[in-house]
Amino acid sequence: MKKLLTVAFAAGLAAQIVSAPAQAADAETVFKFYCAQCHGLAGKGDGPNVTKDFPVSPRNFTDAAEMSKLSDADLRNVILDGGPAVSKSPMMPPWAKTLSDEEVDGLIGHLRMLCACEG
Amino acid sequence: MTLKRRDTNRETKMKRLLTTAIGAVGLLAMSSAAQADAAAGQAAFEANGCLDCHYTEGPAREKTIEDQLAKTGPELWYAGDKFVQDWLTAWLTVPAPIRPMKFNSLTEENPGDHPALSADDAASVSDYLMSLTSGVVESGTVKVKKNAKGRVIFSKKMPCSGCHQYTGRKGEPLGGNSGPSLAEAGKRLNPDWILAYLKQPETFKPVKMMPVFVGLLSDKDMANVASYVAYFGTK
Numbered sequence: 001m002k003k004l005l006t007v008a009f010a011a012g013l014a015a016q017i018v019s020a021p022a023q024a025a026d027a028e029t030v031f032k033f034y035c036a037q038c039h040g041l042a043g044k045g046d047g048p049n050v051t052k053d054f055p056v057s058p059r060n061f062t063d064a065a066e067m068s069k070l071s072d073a074d075l076r077n078v079i080l081d082g083g084p085a086v087s088k089s090p091m092m093p094p095w096a097k098t099l100s101d102e103e104v105d106g107l108i109g110h111l112r113m114l115c116a117c118e119g
Numbered sequence: 120m121t122l123k124r125r126d127t128n129r130e131t132k133m134k135r136l137l138t139t140a141i142g143a144v145g146l147l148a149m150s151s152a153a154q155a156d157a158a159a160g161q162a163a164f165e166a167n168g169c170l171d172c173h174y175t176e177g178p179a180r181e182k183t184i185e186d187q188l189a190k191t192g193p194e195l196w197y198a199g200d201k202f203v204q205d206w207l208t209a210w211l212t213v214p215a216p217i218r219p220m221k222f223n224s225l226t227e228e229n230p231g232d233h234p235a236l237s238a239d240d241a242a243s244v245s246d247y248l249m250s251l252t253s254g255v256v257e258s259g260t261v262k263v264k265k266n267a268k269g270r271v272i273f274s275k276k277m278p279c280s281g282c283h284q285y286t287g288r289k290g291e292p293l294g295g296n297s298g299p300s301l302a303e304a305g306k307r308l309n310p311d312w313i314l315a316y317l318k319q320p321e322t323f324k325p326v327k328m329m330p331v332f333v334g335l336l337s338d339k340d341m342a343n344v345a346s347y348v349a350y351f352g353t354k
Contacts, residue, residue: 037282037295091278097332
Protein backbone atom coordinates (compact mmCIF):
# COMPACT_ATOMS: atom_id res chain seq x y z
CA MET A 1 0.00 0.00 0.00
CA LYS A 2 2.74 2.41 0.97
CA LYS A 3 4.65 1.59 -2.17
CA LEU A 4 1.55 2.10 -4.29
CA LEU A 5 1.00 5.46 -2.69
CA THR A 6 4.56 6.56 -3.38
CA VAL A 7 4.26 5.45 -7.00
CA ALA A 8 0.95 7.29 -7.40
CA PHE A 9 2.45 10.38 -5.86
CA ALA A 10 5.53 10.28 -8.08
CA ALA A 11 3.35 9.76 -11.16
CA GLY A 12 1.18 12.71 -10.18
CA LEU A 13 4.24 14.87 -9.69
CA ALA A 14 5.72 13.85 -13.03
CA ALA A 15 2.43 14.59 -14.80
CA GLN A 16 2.37 18.02 -13.24
CA ILE A 17 5.92 18.86 -14.28
CA VAL A 18 5.46 17.64 -17.84
CA SER A 19 2.24 19.56 -18.39
CA ALA A 20 3.29 22.76 -16.61
CA PRO A 21 4.17 24.99 -19.60
CA ALA A 22 1.11 26.26 -21.45
CA GLN A 23 0.71 24.38 -24.71
CA ALA A 24 0.61 26.46 -27.88
CA ALA A 25 -2.86 26.32 -29.42
CA ASP A 26 -3.70 26.99 -33.06
CA ALA A 27 -3.88 30.64 -34.10
CA GLU A 28 -7.62 30.78 -34.74
CA THR A 29 -8.40 29.34 -31.30
CA VAL A 30 -6.02 31.83 -29.67
CA PHE A 31 -7.53 34.74 -31.62
CA LYS A 32 -11.11 33.80 -30.75
CA PHE A 33 -10.28 33.31 -27.09
CA TYR A 34 -8.22 36.44 -26.36
CA CYS A 35 -8.79 38.96 -29.15
CA ALA A 36 -12.38 38.44 -30.31
CA GLN A 37 -13.84 39.85 -27.07
CA CYS A 38 -12.92 43.30 -28.46
CA HIS A 39 -11.98 42.79 -32.12
CA GLY A 40 -14.91 40.46 -32.90
CA LEU A 41 -14.89 36.80 -33.98
CA ALA A 42 -14.33 37.81 -37.62
CA GLY A 43 -11.88 40.58 -36.65
CA LYS A 44 -14.12 43.47 -37.71
CA GLY A 45 -13.63 45.46 -34.50
CA ASP A 46 -17.09 44.60 -33.15
CA GLY A 47 -16.62 42.29 -30.13
CA PRO A 48 -19.05 42.27 -27.19
CA ASN A 49 -16.91 44.77 -25.23
CA VAL A 50 -17.46 47.46 -27.82
CA THR A 51 -20.42 49.23 -26.23
CA LYS A 52 -21.45 52.83 -26.85
CA ASP A 53 -19.10 54.08 -24.14
CA PHE A 54 -16.04 52.13 -25.35
CA PRO A 55 -13.57 55.03 -25.88
CA VAL A 56 -11.90 53.92 -29.16
CA SER A 57 -12.75 51.43 -31.88
CA PRO A 58 -10.62 48.31 -31.79
CA ARG A 59 -8.80 47.93 -35.09
CA ASN A 60 -10.85 46.31 -37.88
CA PHE A 61 -8.45 43.61 -39.09
CA THR A 62 -10.26 43.18 -42.40
CA ASP A 63 -9.35 46.76 -43.42
CA ALA A 64 -6.42 46.06 -45.73
CA ALA A 65 -5.60 49.75 -46.27
CA GLU A 66 -5.07 50.35 -42.53
CA MET A 67 -3.50 46.98 -41.78
CA SER A 68 -0.90 47.23 -44.55
CA LYS A 69 0.48 50.34 -42.84
CA LEU A 70 1.62 48.10 -39.99
CA SER A 71 4.70 45.88 -40.36
CA ASP A 72 4.86 42.47 -38.67
CA ALA A 73 7.24 44.09 -36.16
CA ASP A 74 4.61 46.77 -35.44
CA LEU A 75 1.99 44.09 -34.88
CA ARG A 76 4.27 42.15 -32.53
CA ASN A 77 5.08 45.31 -30.63
CA VAL A 78 1.45 46.31 -29.99
CA ILE A 79 0.36 42.75 -29.16
CA LEU A 80 3.15 42.30 -26.61
CA ASP A 81 3.20 45.74 -25.01
CA GLY A 82 -0.29 47.13 -25.64
CA GLY A 83 -1.67 50.35 -27.15
CA PRO A 84 0.46 52.85 -25.17
CA ALA A 85 3.69 51.26 -26.52
CA VAL A 86 2.73 52.56 -29.99
CA SER A 87 1.02 55.77 -28.78
CA LYS A 88 -2.42 54.16 -29.05
CA SER A 89 -5.19 53.62 -26.52
CA PRO A 90 -4.54 51.62 -23.30
CA MET A 91 -7.79 49.79 -24.11
CA MET A 92 -5.56 47.59 -26.31
CA PRO A 93 -4.07 45.33 -23.59
CA PRO A 94 -0.45 44.19 -23.27
CA TRP A 95 -0.25 40.42 -23.82
CA ALA A 96 3.48 39.85 -23.19
CA LYS A 97 2.89 37.94 -19.94
CA THR A 98 -0.06 35.95 -21.30
CA LEU A 99 0.97 34.65 -24.73
CA SER A 100 3.97 32.57 -25.79
CA ASP A 101 6.22 33.63 -28.70
CA GLU A 102 4.68 30.92 -30.88
CA GLU A 103 1.19 32.12 -30.07
CA VAL A 104 2.12 35.70 -31.04
CA ASP A 105 3.69 34.45 -34.30
CA GLY A 106 0.48 32.54 -34.99
CA LEU A 107 -1.64 35.63 -34.29
CA ILE A 108 0.39 37.78 -36.68
CA GLY A 109 -0.22 35.16 -39.38
CA HIS A 110 -3.93 35.12 -38.52
CA LEU A 111 -4.20 38.93 -38.76
CA ARG A 112 -2.50 38.83 -42.17
CA MET A 113 -5.01 36.23 -43.27
CA LEU A 114 -7.92 38.39 -42.07
CA CYS A 115 -6.70 41.50 -43.92
CA ALA A 116 -5.39 39.53 -46.89
CA CYS A 117 -2.52 42.01 -46.87
CA GLU A 118 1.18 42.33 -46.12
CA GLY A 119 2.93 44.80 -43.84
CA MET B 120 -24.68 29.62 13.57
CA THR B 121 -28.28 28.37 13.50
CA LEU B 122 -29.04 24.68 13.78
CA LYS B 123 -31.23 23.36 11.03
CA ARG B 124 -33.97 20.76 11.20
CA ARG B 125 -32.91 17.50 9.65
CA ASP B 126 -34.29 14.01 9.18
CA THR B 127 -32.51 10.91 10.48
CA ASN B 128 -31.63 9.68 7.04
CA ARG B 129 -29.70 12.82 6.37
CA GLU B 130 -28.18 12.59 9.83
CA THR B 131 -26.61 9.20 9.08
CA LYS B 132 -25.40 10.39 5.72
CA MET B 133 -24.03 13.46 7.39
CA LYS B 134 -22.19 11.46 10.02
CA ARG B 135 -20.62 9.34 7.34
CA LEU B 136 -19.63 12.42 5.40
CA LEU B 137 -18.26 13.99 8.54
CA THR B 138 -16.06 11.01 9.23
CA THR B 139 -14.77 11.10 5.68
CA ALA B 140 -14.13 14.80 5.88
CA ILE B 141 -12.21 14.47 9.12
CA GLY B 142 -10.31 11.42 7.95
CA ALA B 143 -9.37 12.74 4.54
CA VAL B 144 -8.75 16.39 5.16
CA GLY B 145 -8.14 16.49 8.86
CA LEU B 146 -10.09 19.66 9.48
CA LEU B 147 -9.68 19.21 13.19
CA ALA B 148 -9.62 22.86 14.14
CA MET B 149 -13.08 23.61 12.75
CA SER B 150 -15.93 23.93 15.21
CA SER B 151 -18.22 20.92 15.14
CA ALA B 152 -21.24 23.05 14.23
CA ALA B 153 -19.50 24.45 11.17
CA GLN B 154 -18.46 20.95 10.19
CA ALA B 155 -22.00 19.70 10.43
CA ASP B 156 -23.29 22.50 8.22
CA ALA B 157 -20.48 22.13 5.72
CA ALA B 158 -21.09 18.37 5.47
CA ALA B 159 -24.83 18.86 5.02
CA GLY B 160 -23.99 21.52 2.45
CA GLN B 161 -21.75 19.16 0.52
CA ALA B 162 -24.54 16.58 0.45
CA ALA B 163 -27.00 19.23 -0.80
CA PHE B 164 -24.46 20.43 -3.38
CA GLU B 165 -24.14 16.92 -4.78
CA ALA B 166 -27.86 16.13 -4.55
CA ASN B 167 -28.74 19.26 -6.52
CA GLY B 168 -26.47 18.39 -9.45
CA CYS B 169 -24.11 21.29 -8.84
CA LEU B 170 -21.10 19.08 -9.64
CA ASP B 171 -22.36 18.79 -13.23
CA CYS B 172 -21.00 22.26 -13.92
CA HIS B 173 -18.64 23.11 -11.03
CA TYR B 174 -15.56 21.32 -9.74
CA THR B 175 -14.71 21.70 -6.07
CA GLU B 176 -11.27 20.15 -5.69
CA GLY B 177 -8.08 22.05 -6.47
CA PRO B 178 -5.58 22.59 -7.89
CA ALA B 179 -6.79 24.22 -11.13
CA ARG B 180 -7.29 21.62 -13.89
CA GLU B 181 -7.27 23.76 -17.03
CA LYS B 182 -4.13 23.46 -19.14
CA THR B 183 -5.38 24.59 -22.55
CA ILE B 184 -7.95 26.94 -24.07
CA GLU B 185 -10.00 23.85 -24.97
CA ASP B 186 -10.06 22.80 -21.29
CA GLN B 187 -11.35 26.24 -20.32
CA LEU B 188 -13.98 26.29 -23.08
CA ALA B 189 -15.17 22.77 -22.17
CA LYS B 190 -16.29 24.00 -18.73
CA THR B 191 -19.99 24.69 -18.21
CA GLY B 192 -19.54 26.77 -15.05
CA PRO B 193 -16.79 28.47 -13.05
CA GLU B 194 -14.60 26.38 -10.72
CA LEU B 195 -15.50 26.61 -7.03
CA TRP B 196 -12.53 24.93 -5.33
CA TYR B 197 -11.40 28.23 -3.76
CA ALA B 198 -14.91 29.66 -3.17
CA GLY B 199 -14.05 30.27 0.50
CA ASP B 200 -11.21 32.59 -0.54
CA LYS B 201 -13.20 34.37 -3.20
CA PHE B 202 -16.65 35.23 -1.89
CA VAL B 203 -18.25 37.25 0.88
CA GLN B 204 -20.43 34.70 2.65
CA ASP B 205 -23.51 36.90 3.11
CA TRP B 206 -23.54 37.64 -0.60
CA LEU B 207 -23.06 33.96 -1.46
CA THR B 208 -25.90 32.71 0.74
CA ALA B 209 -28.31 35.28 -0.70
CA TRP B 210 -27.19 34.70 -4.31
CA LEU B 211 -27.75 30.95 -4.09
CA THR B 212 -31.47 31.60 -3.45
CA VAL B 213 -31.75 34.34 -6.11
CA PRO B 214 -28.92 33.76 -8.60
CA ALA B 215 -28.97 36.98 -10.66
CA PRO B 216 -26.53 37.15 -13.61
CA ILE B 217 -22.90 38.00 -12.74
CA ARG B 218 -21.37 37.72 -16.21
CA PRO B 219 -23.15 39.89 -18.81
CA MET B 220 -22.51 37.21 -21.45
CA LYS B 221 -23.49 33.55 -21.33
CA PHE B 222 -20.63 31.51 -19.83
CA ASN B 223 -17.90 30.99 -22.48
CA SER B 224 -19.89 32.78 -25.18
CA LEU B 225 -19.06 36.03 -26.99
CA THR B 226 -22.34 36.19 -28.87
CA GLU B 227 -25.15 35.24 -26.47
CA GLU B 228 -26.30 37.18 -23.43
CA ASN B 229 -26.41 35.52 -20.01
CA PRO B 230 -29.84 33.83 -19.97
CA GLY B 231 -30.05 34.21 -16.17
CA ASP B 232 -31.22 30.61 -15.75
CA HIS B 233 -28.91 29.48 -12.92
CA PRO B 234 -30.54 26.88 -10.61
CA ALA B 235 -31.73 28.36 -7.30
CA LEU B 236 -31.68 26.72 -3.86
CA SER B 237 -34.12 26.87 -0.95
CA ALA B 238 -33.04 29.12 1.93
CA ASP B 239 -32.14 26.05 4.06
CA ASP B 240 -30.01 24.44 1.36
CA ALA B 241 -28.44 27.79 0.48
CA ALA B 242 -27.29 28.26 4.09
CA SER B 243 -25.59 24.87 4.31
CA VAL B 244 -24.21 24.96 0.74
CA SER B 245 -22.78 28.38 1.53
CA ASP B 246 -21.06 26.95 4.64
CA TYR B 247 -19.69 24.12 2.51
CA LEU B 248 -18.43 26.43 -0.25
CA MET B 249 -16.84 28.80 2.28
CA SER B 250 -14.88 25.81 3.64
CA LEU B 251 -13.14 25.39 0.25
CA THR B 252 -9.90 27.36 0.23
CA SER B 253 -6.59 27.37 -1.62
CA GLY B 254 -4.40 28.10 1.38
CA VAL B 255 -2.51 30.84 -0.46
CA VAL B 256 -4.68 33.89 0.25
CA GLU B 257 -3.35 36.08 3.07
CA SER B 258 -5.88 38.14 4.97
CA GLY B 259 -5.65 41.85 5.75
CA THR B 260 -3.60 42.71 2.63
CA VAL B 261 -6.05 45.18 1.05
CA LYS B 262 -7.54 48.30 2.59
CA VAL B 263 -10.86 48.98 0.85
CA LYS B 264 -11.31 52.63 -0.14
CA LYS B 265 -12.09 54.97 -3.01
CA ASN B 266 -8.49 54.50 -4.10
CA ALA B 267 -7.51 57.30 -6.51
CA LYS B 268 -4.43 55.48 -7.87
CA GLY B 269 -6.54 52.36 -8.33
CA ARG B 270 -9.13 54.32 -10.28
CA VAL B 271 -6.51 55.65 -12.72
CA ILE B 272 -5.21 52.11 -13.31
CA PHE B 273 -8.69 50.65 -13.71
CA SER B 274 -10.07 53.15 -16.20
CA LYS B 275 -7.07 54.91 -17.78
CA LYS B 276 -3.71 53.16 -17.52
CA MET B 277 -4.92 49.59 -18.00
CA PRO B 278 -7.83 48.15 -20.00
CA CYS B 279 -9.74 46.74 -16.98
CA SER B 280 -12.81 48.86 -17.76
CA GLY B 281 -12.81 47.57 -21.35
CA CYS B 282 -13.88 44.10 -20.19
CA HIS B 283 -15.64 44.66 -16.85
CA GLN B 284 -18.85 46.48 -15.97
CA TYR B 285 -18.64 48.95 -13.10
CA THR B 286 -20.70 51.88 -11.84
CA GLY B 287 -19.94 55.49 -12.80
CA ARG B 288 -20.06 58.50 -10.50
CA LYS B 289 -23.74 59.13 -11.15
CA GLY B 290 -24.61 55.48 -10.70
CA GLU B 291 -24.65 54.82 -14.45
CA PRO B 292 -23.48 51.41 -15.71
CA LEU B 293 -20.17 51.60 -17.60
CA GLY B 294 -17.57 49.24 -19.01
CA GLY B 295 -17.23 46.10 -21.12
CA ASN B 296 -19.03 42.77 -21.16
CA SER B 297 -16.59 39.89 -21.56
CA GLY B 298 -15.55 39.64 -17.89
CA PRO B 299 -17.70 39.15 -14.79
CA SER B 300 -19.42 42.40 -13.78
CA LEU B 301 -17.51 44.18 -11.03
CA ALA B 302 -20.34 46.61 -10.28
CA GLU B 303 -21.09 44.78 -7.01
CA ALA B 304 -17.54 43.52 -6.46
CA GLY B 305 -17.34 44.99 -2.96
CA LYS B 306 -20.36 43.01 -1.81
CA ARG B 307 -19.38 39.85 -3.63
CA LEU B 308 -15.59 39.43 -3.55
CA ASN B 309 -13.03 39.17 -0.75
CA PRO B 310 -10.57 42.08 -1.31
CA ASP B 311 -7.62 39.86 -0.34
CA TRP B 312 -8.65 37.34 -2.98
CA ILE B 313 -8.80 40.06 -5.67
CA LEU B 314 -5.17 40.91 -4.92
CA ALA B 315 -4.12 37.25 -4.77
CA TYR B 316 -5.86 36.63 -8.11
CA LEU B 317 -3.95 39.49 -9.75
CA LYS B 318 -0.65 38.39 -8.19
CA GLN B 319 -0.88 34.65 -8.82
CA PRO B 320 -3.30 34.14 -11.71
CA GLU B 321 -1.78 30.74 -12.53
CA THR B 322 -2.98 29.36 -9.18
CA PHE B 323 -6.61 30.33 -9.71
CA LYS B 324 -7.04 30.63 -13.49
CA PRO B 325 -4.13 29.32 -15.52
CA VAL B 326 -6.12 29.80 -18.77
CA LYS B 327 -8.44 32.80 -19.04
CA MET B 328 -9.42 35.62 -21.39
CA MET B 329 -8.06 38.23 -19.00
CA PRO B 330 -4.42 39.24 -19.58
CA VAL B 331 -1.77 38.42 -16.96
CA PHE B 332 -0.64 41.64 -15.26
CA VAL B 333 2.21 40.15 -13.21
CA GLY B 334 5.35 42.13 -14.09
CA LEU B 335 3.24 44.87 -15.75
CA LEU B 336 1.67 46.24 -12.57
CA SER B 337 3.79 46.49 -9.41
CA ASP B 338 2.58 44.76 -6.24
CA LYS B 339 1.67 48.21 -4.92
CA ASP B 340 -0.40 49.04 -7.99
CA MET B 341 -2.14 45.67 -7.78
CA ALA B 342 -3.06 46.46 -4.16
CA ASN B 343 -4.33 49.90 -5.27
CA VAL B 344 -6.50 48.51 -8.03
CA ALA B 345 -7.77 45.69 -5.76
CA SER B 346 -8.66 48.32 -3.16
CA TYR B 347 -10.56 50.33 -5.79
CA VAL B 348 -12.41 47.31 -7.22
CA ALA B 349 -13.37 46.10 -3.73
CA TYR B 350 -14.98 49.50 -3.12
CA PHE B 351 -17.52 49.03 -5.96
CA GLY B 352 -21.03 48.69 -4.61
CA THR B 353 -20.12 49.25 -0.97
CA LYS B 354 -21.12 52.85 -0.38
